Amino acid sequence: MKRINALLAGSIIALSLAGCSDDDDDVVVVDPPAPAPEYANVRVIHASSDAPLVNITANDAILNGLEGVDYQVASGRFEVEVGTYDIGVTAILPGDDAEVLQADLTLDADTNYDVFAVGSVADNTLMLLPVTSAETAVEAGNVQVQIVHAASMAPTVDIYVTAPGADLSAEQPIVTAAFMDATDLIQVPAGEYQIRITLPGTTTVAFDSGTVPLPDGGDLLVAATNNVGTGESPVTLLVADGTSSSMIWDVNATADIRVVHGISDAPAVDVIANNALTLVDGAAFLAATDYISVAADDYLIDVAADADNSIVPIDDAMITVEQGKFYTAIANNTLAMPELDLLMDMPRDIATEVQVRIIHASPDAGDVDIYVTGDGMIDSVDPAFAGVGYSTDMLAETGYVSLAAGDYYVTVTAAGTKTAAIETGMLSLAAGSIYTAIAVDGTNDGDAPQLILLDDF
Known part of the structure; x- marks a missing residue:
């Protein structure tokens, strides 16, 4: 409307000038409107x-x-x-x-x-x-696609876009693309397709989309990007439709979950999914597993005593895990009131920074202040995170905090005090690394809280 109003305003001014002329024979020159x-x-x-x-x-x-x-x-x-x-x-x-x-x-x-x-x-x-x-209109019944090889860690590849289940040996790649290559706009009938990526001249599949719908009238940019999620494929497809973007994971990509035993008065435990799949066997307090690959799905989780699986402190805790994503499940609180919290992880290394994440899973510690300093001295500085409380709804955490590479001290105090409950000593933190610390109760009654260290610690 602003463009239209501007043109109308110019026309009205020109007409007004013409109407105000004292001499009807005078010629008023009106400049044409700007294009x-x-x-x-x-x-x-x-x-x-x-x-x-x-x-x-x-x-x-x-x-x-x-x-x-x-x-x-x-x-x-x-x-x-x-x-x-x-x-x-x-x-x-x-x-x-x-x-x-x-x-x-x-x-x-x-x-x-x-x-x-x-x-x-x-x-x-x-x-x-x-x-x-x-700029090209999409013909009725078609979908328009442009494919870009934007995955710097992937070699030259053949990209196939076929009917689902088609035999690749009987198909031709839609393009052979090196890093930074792009196709022209391609229009194909809308419908279901399968996108597969192989090394040139082979039918060994490095990425398989499974069956994906390409919608009527869609105008899609499909970019191969470096995979930073789960699975063994080197790439994940980024699909942009002009309004938003989404990811297509390799059909074999899983959800990956690690488990942390953070209940100080609980015995060694087994972690069992859907009453059938043992994810963890005999994990003692302070234990943290590596990532375990599972199918993306809903699960009922039991945390049972390792010595006797009929003792189930945590029974049928519902969790949902998604394809391509990483998670940490933390058993926490006390044996009398056990909790299982599922946190989503984002383990993408960033070359320009250190990423530090601190999770509060210590009921004994109560509300805390967290200091991150270069020398361990906290008397004259404010906490980086103040009044962080233990919660039975969802564990409180700092999220991934970006720091410059260097030497740091992490100090945890009772909220509003300068009395240290946890002191790490000097930590030399490297750029491109992730450091996760989970605060849990002391091993024995009366012991100070302690840290479980994960990732690049």
């Missing part, structure tokens, strides 16, 4: 698996609200007036943020620009990859 602006279509995709969250700028201003964009996220498609823009990618870093990528991009009318951040921070191959296509 309507033209627009390109832009979408931005974060496809660098070891890069932090980023902000996207155009001519030094945030572009279309694109702040804090995470890996494997594509923006919606939006219009930008044609012209040349200074496109920047600013990494969100501990301390000062920094522009890490810059390129001048000329936008033409009626053209789609999918701007990828690809490559790796760690090996200094981070770059911008603009993928262009002509």
